[in-house]
Amino acid sequence: QDQLVESGGGSVQAGGSLRLSCAASEYTYNKYCMGWFRQAPGKEREEVARIDNIGNTKYADSVKGRFTISKDNAKRALSLQMNSLKPDDTGMYYCAAADRVRWGCPREPQYFGNWGQGNKVTVSS
Numbered sequence: 001q002d003q004l005v006e007s008g009g010g011s012v013q014a015g016g017s018l019r020l021s022c023a024a025s026e027y028t029y030n031k032y033c034m035g036w037f038r039q040a041p042g043k044e045r046e047e048v049a050r051i052d053n054i055g056n057t058k059y060a061d062s063v064k065g066r067f068t069i070s071k072d073n074a075k076r077a078l079s080l081q082m083n084s085l086k087p088d089d090t091g092m093y094y095c096a097a098a099d100r101v102r103w104g105c106p107r108e109p110q111y112f113g114n115w116g117q118g119n120k121v122t123v124s125s
Helices: none
Strands: 004-008 010-013 018-024 033-039 046-052 057-059 067-072 077-082 091-098 119-124
Touching (some): 004 091, 057 067, 077 091
Parallel strands (some): 010 119
Antiparallel strands (some): 004 018, 018 077, 033 046
């Protein structure tokens, strides 16, 4: 019922591109907000990008202009296209879904109740 299944990721050299996808159950896909988070070794989980159910998007400053978050309603899928990758982009990437909070689509991980299993992204210099 509350499923998010990720695919994609892998290893790439700096400057390359990768695409992450996340298939969602109908229940989860219909939540107000979906997003991508990442966690590097020894660091806290951080927001990468989020999108609400009318298509408004927000990005972390570190990925603006390089990453694009999108939803495919026909497939009930969330995607993250990552271009011009840098070694600092290395980490485990997670898709997640959240209900609306008072200020809209949250950015903090604690508000997201549904999580994918995570996919590893490694960018070498």
